[in-house]
Amino acid sequence: MPDLNLLITLDVLLAEGSVARAAKRLRLSPSAMSRALARLRATTGDPLLVRAGRGLVPTPRALALREQVSQLVQGAQAVLRPAQALEMAHVVRTFTLRTSEEFVEGFGSALLARLAEDAPGVRLRFVSKTDKDTAQLREGRVDLDIGVVDPTASPEVLTQALFRDRLIGVVRSGHPLSQGEISAARFAEGRHLYVSRRGQDRGQIDDVLEAQGLKRQIGSIVASFSSAIALARNTDLIASVPERYTPDRRDLFCFALPVALPAFTVAMLWHPRLDADLAHRWLRGCLREVCGR
Template sequence: MTDFNLLITLDVLLAEGSVARAAKRLHLSPSAMSRALARLRAATGDPLLVRAGRGLVPTPRALQLREQVSQLVQDAYAVLRPAHSLDLGGLVRTFTLRTSEEFVESFGPTLLARIAREAPGVRLRFVNKSDKDSTLLREGGVDLETGVVDADASPEVLTQALFRDRLVGVVRDGHALSSGKVSAARFAQGQHVYVSRRGQERGQIDAALQALGLVRQVSTVVSGFNTAIALARDTDLIASVPERYITLPARGLHCFELPVTLPAFTVAMLWHPRQDADLAHRWLRGCLREVCGP
């Protein structure tokens, strides 16, 4: 098996042209350097350095190898050296982000504009997130995800908060709930559109109303908040959606605080540890943090 440390030894020997000086530079004894030279001669089948008067001179084979060996050593050091800089202008890469359509609609334009300005060779590929399975992150099919992180999220995945949010009520302008105080009773009496990516028909709002002895009528279940907002704008349905997904001024819509107490939630980005030290990935995470910031 070839000892690749010999490449470093050969590089120094050819640069110094002296066993003693090469030994000093590599902090070796002259005898250890002589043994290394003997191994190099055996490996290459060439004397490499031969005596001429009181010094050593390189053979034609050594002269031929000198530039190649020097480049190999530099490349090896570059591979093993931590990366400290990133050429954004020359970066050509596609990142896959798994997130909701609402997130893309709310933050995508600003994020894309920043990326086009800083790293025009970078392309974003958005894929819809329909569940909280982190398999794609683990397998490398996705570079970054966004979403509300559960307490039982995979410990293998790294997370960082992007922003806090809360649910608010949304109805069309002119709806009965668009004027006056929205009590829990008035809220429960209306017809509701419920957002569930898993097809469920009840959630934390229903539990909060039940604690007050109230039951709301969910007449429509959809899989996305944008759909719920669109239905609320054009029908008498009441939607409960994240506040950050309502673009103000909300044309044709009236927003109100929900008449039940619900905890705020944190939307975070998620990535696999294998991407954590990658400079380009770090840059993208920084962009997303700032775009989503308050």
């Protein structure tokens, strides 16, 4: 296999027409450059540069190769040069985001508006997040995964926080809890909605209530917070949902939960192979901007 480094040497030799000047430009000794020229002659089967008086002149083969070699070297340098800028207005690409329905409802419109303005050729494909497995990121089936930070996430996955959130209580307007102080006991007495994508029927709230000698009754289990909010709006059931996911509070009464629960962080996750990708980096910036409003 030919040594492709010889292309750079040949390009400089043909441009300079001098072994000494080419050696200086490539920071080589004159003897090293002479050896390189000898290898080029052996590889191409042509003298390439021949002496004429005190200088060197190119052979017809060298003249024929000059432009082609220059283009090859410039192309290789462009491939290896770090990307500096990208005109998003000209990018045509589809990104797959794995997230919850609530995130799409809460932030999707603002994100799509930003794309329509600055990157009309970029399309977002939203797929449902049913677990915390990062295999789809690793396999390239998903470009960004959005959800609550998981301390056990694979260390090969990169993570950046988008916002902090907390659970709040939600009931219909006119619900008994909309009047008077809401104690842990009053809260536990009601019938509740529980959100679980895996069909579980208890969580952190139940653990905290149990520590106080209280127990709540789960009236229904749903797979999404948006379903819980819809049911709470039209029944006497109590929903506990993320505060940032409840922008539409018509016909709802929202309240701070009477139990101590830690806040949580919603973040985006991506595979390191996309970290330096300029279009992907731009999309991450859009998400940070939209979620930070």
